[in-house]
Amino acid sequence: MRLIMLDTETTGLSPMKGDRMVEIGAIEVLNRKVLSGEQHVFHKYINPERDIPAEVVRIHGIDNAKVKNAPTFKAIAQSFLDFIEGATLVIHNASFDLGFIMNELQLHGFDNIQNVQVIDTLAFARKKHPNQRNNLDALCDRYDVERGHRDLHGALLDSELLAEVYLGMTGGRQFSLGMDIPSLPASSFVQLPEQSRGRDEQTETANMMKRKPLPIEDHEHEAHFSMMQRIHKESDGKSIWHHPELA
Numbered sequence: 001m002r003l004i005m006l007d008t009e010t011t012g013l014s015p016m017k018g019d020r021m022v023e024i025g026a027i028e029v030l031n032r033k034v035l036s037g038e039q040h041v042f043h044k045y046i047n048p049e050r051d052i053p054a055e056v057v058r059i060h061g062i063d064n065a066k067v068k069n070a071p072t073f074k075a076i077a078q079s080f081l082d083f084i085e086g087a088t089l090v091i092h093n094a095s096f097d098l099g100f101i102m103n104e105l106q107l108h109g110f111d112n113i114q115n116v117q118v119i120d121t122l123a124f125a126r127k128k129h130p131n132q133r134n135n136l137d138a139l140c141d142r143y144d145v146e147r148g149h150r151d152l153h154g155a156l157l158d159s160e161l162l163a164e165v166y167l168g169m170t171g172g173r174q175f176s177l178g179m180d181i182p183s184l185p186a187s188s189f190v191q192l193p194e195q196s197r198g199r200d201e202q203t204e205t206a207n208m209m210k211r212k213p214l215p216i217e218d219h220e221h222e223a224h225f226s227m228m229q230r231i232h233k234e235s236d237g238k239s240i241w242h243h244p245e246l247a
Contacts, residue, residue, distance in 0.1 A: 002087045004026050005026060006097060022067055025155030028041070028087070045067050059152065077108055078110070081111070090119045091119070092165075094118050098113075124181045
């Protein structure tokens with residue numbers, strides 16, 4: 001199975017509040033072997049087209065000057081989609097990174113990746129190691145993955161660490177049938193605003209249809225119809241509803 005270990009760095013925590021990506025890193029793993037070489041690695045710094053807060057710079061070290069001349073996500077989107085095509089993405093806390101990626105793709109009019117298969121190593125780690133710290137640093141320590149060269153967060157470095165952690169959690173580098181973690185489509189982790197809105201509207205309509213109709217007295221019905229006739233007449237027949245008795 002072809003896997004892509006993926007990580008992003010961002011300007012903040014929420015793409016819905018205007019935060020954007022500043023770095024994306026991904027590494028290919030095939031048949032439980034971490035592949036090297038330019039064709040197996042995707043790494044880009046990204047101009048977020050907004051300021052990067054100082055408190056975030058302290059986490060990943062990427063400031064405005066570093067990405068001033070970097071490409072926008074729109075400029076790299078197609079090459080990213082080409083790189084991940086046909087692969088399963090492996091992400092630590094998938095909903096976070098996918099939220100940013102899917103939001104950017106939508107903003108710039110690219111096909112979304114809602115059907116791409118995704119493995120969330122954070123969810124798996126929580127099941128495998130309940131009631132323990134399961135961030136990437138803790139998992140590196142638990143599976144003896146060297147991280148001494150990691151002073152700051154970085155998308156490419158974290159993807160490399162994630163590859164080793166994933167292999168450690170699933171039995172090591174020796175290929176073993178059935179050791180990989182089950183995957184889910186990206187849409188299982190992220191709902192874009194219009195998808196969420198449609199789902200909420202369907203739920204609201206369904207709930208309304210379950211309600212018992214309100215009792216209406218004859219005089220109330222007559223008063224309502226009389227008002228409809230009046231509006232229809234005074235608007236010269238341009239009322240937005242249609243009722244044959246009003247014609």
